[in-house]
Amino acid sequence: MAKRWSVEDIRDLKTLAQKHSVQTIAEKMDRTVGGVAFKAHRLGLRLKARSGVTDPEPMDFNWTESSGGAPASDECR
Numbered sequence: 001m002a003k004r005w006s007v008e009d010i011r012d013l014k015t016l017a018q019k020h021s022v023q024t025i026a027e028k029m030d031r032t033v034g035g036v037a038f039k040a041h042r043l044g045l046r047l048k049a050r051s052g053v054t055d056p057e058p059m060d061f062n063w064t065e066s067s068g069g070a071p072a073s074d075e076c077r
Contacts, residue, residue: 003031005039017045 005013009029016025017040025047026033040047 002035010039010043013039014043014045017047020048022047 012029013025013036016028020028022033022036022040025031026036029036037047
């Protein structure tokens with residue numbers, strides 16, 4: 001059975017939706033991506049496009065400093 005949304009959960013969702021991707025919100029709230037997206041839709045919230053978000057964990061590497069650019073596709077997974 002799905003976890004119920006408390007008043008605090010809804011407040012947090014509204015705050016997080018302003019800056020974070022649905023994937024990040026789901027992780028932070030310990031919910032599924034589908035559950036977060038559905039609740040946001042029901043509340044009339046617009047979720048940020050993945051390319052326009054500021055997720056909290058920056059990357060630990062710099063492509064320009066590594067040898068030869070981006071890694072092979074196997075290493076990205």
